[in-house]
Amino acid sequence: MARNKILDSFAAAIADIPDGATVAFGGFAGPGTPYNLTKALLEQGAKRLTCIANTTGGAHQPRMPDIGMLVENGQVAKVVCSFTAATRPTDVLPFTPYYERGEVEAELVPQGTLAERLRAAGAGIPAFYTPTAVGTELAEGRETRVINGREYLLEYALPCDYAFIRAWRADAAGNLQFRLAQRNFCPLMAMAAKTVVVEVEEDILPAGAIDPDQVHVSGIFVQRLVKIPPAPEGLWTVRRQERAR
Amino acid sequence: MSSTETKGWDRQQMADRLAREFQDGWIVNLGVGIPTLCSNTDIGDRDILYHAENGVIGYGPVLPAGQEDLHLVNAGGQNVSLNPGAAIVHHADSFGIIRSGRIDVTVMGAYEVSAGGDFANWKVGSAKGGGIGGAMDLAACARRVFIILEHNTRKGEPRLLRHCTLPVTARGVVTLVATNLGLFAPNGDGFAVRELAPGISFEEARAKTGAPLTEEGRA
Numbered sequence: 094m095a096r097n098k099i100l101d102s103f104a105a106a107i108a109d110i111p112d113g114a115t116v117a118f119g120g121f122a123g124p125g126t127p128y129n130l131t132k133a134l135l136e137q138g139a140k141r142l143t144c145i146a147n148t149t150g151g152a153h154q155p156r157m158p159d160i161g162m163l164v165e166n167g168q169v170a171k172v173v174c175s176f177t178a179a180t181r182p183t184d185v186l187p188f189t190p191y192y193e194r195g196e197v198e199a200e201l202v203p204q205g206t207l208a209e210r211l212r213a214a215g216a217g218i219p220a221f222y223t224p225t226a227v228g229t230e231l232a233e234g235r236e237t238r239v240i241n242g243r244e245y246l247l248e249y250a251l252p253c254d255y256a257f258i259r260a261w262r263a264d265a266a267g268n269l270q271f272r273l274a275q276r277n278f279c280p281l282m283a284m285a286a287k288t289v290v291v292e293v294e295e296d297i298l299p300a301g302a303i304d305p306d307q308v309h310v311s312g313i314f315v316q317r318l319v320k321i322p323p324a325p326e327g328l329w330t331v332r333r334q335e336r337a338r
Numbered sequence: 339m340s341s342t343e344t345k346g347w348d349r350q351q352m353a354d355r356l357a358r359e360f361q362d363g364w365i366v367n368l369g370v371g372i373p374t375l376c377s378n379t380d381i382g383d384r385d386i387l388y389h390a391e392n393g394v395i396g397y398g399p400v401l402p403a404g405q406e407d408l409h410l411v412n413a414g415g416q417n418v419s420l421n422p423g424a425a426i427v428h429h430a431d432s433f434g435i436i437r438s439g440r441i442d443v444t445v446m447g448a449y450e451v452s453a454g455g456d457f458a459n460w461k462v463g464s465a466k467g468g469g470i471g472g473a474m475d476l477a478a479c480a481r482r483v484f485i486i487l488e489h490n491t492r493k494g495e496p497r498l499l500r501h502c503t504l505p506v507t508a509r510g511v512v513t514l515v516a517t518n519l520g521l522f523a524p525n526g527d528g529f530a531v532r533e534l535a536p537g538i539s540f541e542e543a544r545a546k547t548g549a550p551l552t553e554e555g556r557a
Contacts, residue, residue: 121392121429122415123408147471153415177467180370193466201467204391205433205475212430224437225475228509230461261409273409273426277392280428309428330408333415 098267099297099318103133106290106317110139110255113170117211117286118146118160119258119279125271126150127257128328129292129321131158134168134257141170145211145253147204147278148176149188154334161187164197171198173251175207201231208281210251215284215314220249256286259321260310263293266300267312276309283314290317345537352516354379355533356445356484359514364442365389365435367476370414372486373445387423388412389441391472393432396424413472433472437479444480446473448487450502453549455512455524457485458504468505477508489517489546496548498522498529519543522551530554 100106107130110116116134120126135158142163149172150159163169165187177199178189191197202210203225213221222245226232236247258279261272269291271279283289297320321327347355349372357379360366365387368374377388377399388397390413397412398419406417427435435441448459457477461468477483487497498515515522520534520543528550534543544551 122411122413124392124411175471176469178461178465178469180469180471182462182465189467199467201470203470203474204429204472205436208429208433224478227478229474229507230505231474273407274392274394274411275409276426276428278429281430332403332406332408332417 097265098312098316099265101319103129103292103319104137106130106319107133107137107255107257110134110137112140113142114139114254115143115145115252117253117256117278117282118144119256119277119282121147121274121277123330123333124273125259125275125277125279126157126330127259127290127292128157129319130257130290131160131163132328135162135166138166138168140168142168143171143173144169145173145207145251145282147207148174149186151187152179152184155331157328164188164191169197171200173200173202173207175202175204177201203231206248207251208278210248211253211278211281211285213250214252215281218250220247222246223248251285253282253286254288256282256289257292258282258289259292260294262295262298262303263291263315263318264298264300264303264312267315267318268303268308269310269312269315270303270307271309280310283310288317289315290319291315292319292321294321296320345535346518347516347520347535348518350375350378351535352486352518355521356486356514356516357381359484360384360386360443365440367391367436367441367444367480369444369446369473371447373447374414374416376445389432389435391429391432391436393427393429394418394420394424395427395432395435396421433475436472436475439479439481441476441480443482443484444476445484445486446476448485448497448507449504450497450499451485451487451512451515451524452502453500453524453528454526455510456502456506457483457508457512458502458506460507461505463504470507473507477511482513483508483511484514484516485512486516489519489543496546499548500528519546525552528552
């Protein structure tokens, strides 16, 4: 009998995360974001973390558990993301003042490069060349190469110790399905990480209940599954509040 | 309406002007903010496929509260609908679509645009960090880059310049710029006026631009 992947609590699923771990957080503007696992990590208290995500969060209301809260909680040494400030200069991410004061490091990465660095890590590719960011401040002092007459920037794979992701459905074998915009970075992070922890929206199904042709992430990549309990115990996605311009 | 009310273009009119450049069958990526308004423009029966960075391909209008699907957002985090023929891919495939040159046009906001087609939209001068998102991938790889921005800052400084003063997002990529004063095309030395908004004279546009301005078809 293979090892059971289903755990009873978010706390149990992330209990072993040590200080100094690198953790990737799936999600994009809500869908796929592992709010429950993030909340558990806030309570678990691991420190000196490197957090990888599209953004550190917190620019919208209502605020849900995010990397910015881990920063506020003194748990983060570094973030790797495509926003260290909000898109509009008038918005302030909770993370930004910590970064401005030098209390946390950041590596700012274009979103497509972030996705591809994760994909490369999961695909056994150590580095690749991309046209993105050539000629910008991000490329200063870094290795570039002209291939077929165009200049490209060298980017390295981005492996992670853990990935936290949220899926729509899972079976006991760890096979995952996402619904609509939930997919985003989640399959890439699942492949890039050594240990993948998934918060699952629907009841976890017996192995074989998901059509193999319809699996988005193979259970090979998934170690731990936790069913999200109903609200208020479990955290569920809500519509963002509209903002004044 | 009086002439003071019709002077220049408002945000929707700036977006309309660029959206009318979209051709039938184009795959279009709209940035957050004013560019999103391009999807409101009536461009007849031209078939446009809207691509969002998060892998939502073929999205439609934003849905009102109560009708939304919380699993479905565009790149701006708005709860949108899907048009017939829509597809969902993950982030690496979504940016593969971008980097492989399959986006016909990306429309973005910016702080500055230069005569050489450089633009800056990810970092303000005083900040240590910035917000890049998908802008650098789109700017480097889309077939066309259109920019929408107010012609001047709130202090009245020009945003159309000989050279960008802020860190650039990409170099030499912008082909068309819509501002509240009109439609402009970077031409290396300055900007060519493609069209002036109602009530805007060439002299006014020239005075408010930080690079030489030429009237289309005139040396």
